[in-house]
Amino acid sequence: MSYIAAMRSENPDARVIIIRRAPPDFSDWEQVRALILEAFAYMDARIDPPSSALRITPQSMQEDAEKGALLLADDAGDLVGCVFVRPKGDALYLGKLAVRPGLQGAGIGRRLVDAAGEEARRLGLKALELQTRIELTENHGAFGRMGFVKIGETAHEGFDRPTSITMRANV
Numbered sequence: 001m002s003y004i005a006a007m008r009s010e011n012p013d014a015r016v017i018i019i020r021r022a023p024p025d026f027s028d029w030e031q032v033r034a035l036i037l038e039a040f041a042y043m044d045a046r047i048d049p050p051s052s053a054l055r056i057t058p059q060s061m062q063e064d065a066e067k068g069a070l071l072l073a074d075d076a077g078d079l080v081g082c083v084f085v086r087p088k089g090d091a092l093y094l095g096k097l098a099v100r101p102g103l104q105g106a107g108i109g110r111r112l113v114d115a116a117g118e119e120a121r122r123l124g125l126k127a128l129e130l131q132t133r134i135e136l137t138e139n140h141g142a143f144g145r146m147g148f149v150k151i152g153e154t155a156h157e158g159f160d161r162p163t164s165i166t167m168r169a170n171v
Contacts, residue, residue: 017074019071019072026065033061035100039104070084081098083097091168117171120171127168128168131164
């Protein structure tokens with residue numbers, strides 16, 4: 001299965017972003033890891049505990065993709081965004097949604113979420129679900145504008161306060 005979602009504008013020189021599912025033989029895990037680390041770097045001084053993105057490996061990413069799928073945003077062969085998705089109850093869980101920092105705010109994240117929604121519907125799931133850190137209020141707002149609502153809070157092991165919120169959107 002392939003997701004094709006091209007982004008065009010009235011400007012003929014504008015980027016065309018293709019959203020696609022990583023094929024079974026995908027092997028460029030280091031490029032995905034580099035994108036995630038670049039996209040999540042701004043969080044380093046803001047969140048506690050540190051992001052699990054710092055612990056990802058090619059093997060762990062491959063295992064995550066095998067539990068569901070890896071959706072990629074491609075700009076003429078250049079990886080500019082990604083999200084891991086996997087079924088979780090009646091929802092499709094989105095993990096490590098990342099967009100290259102210079103392109104954040106250009107709609108690539110929304111296209112990835114839209115492709116995840118398409119995958120959820122294909123699987124007969126009712127919703128999308130994700131977690132975002134409690135400190136990242138700008139992310140709460142961005143996901144809210146995509147139709148996500150807060151459904152809960154969780155605390156990482158060893159913490160006596162909420163460290164993340166869970167958000168959900170119907171598909």
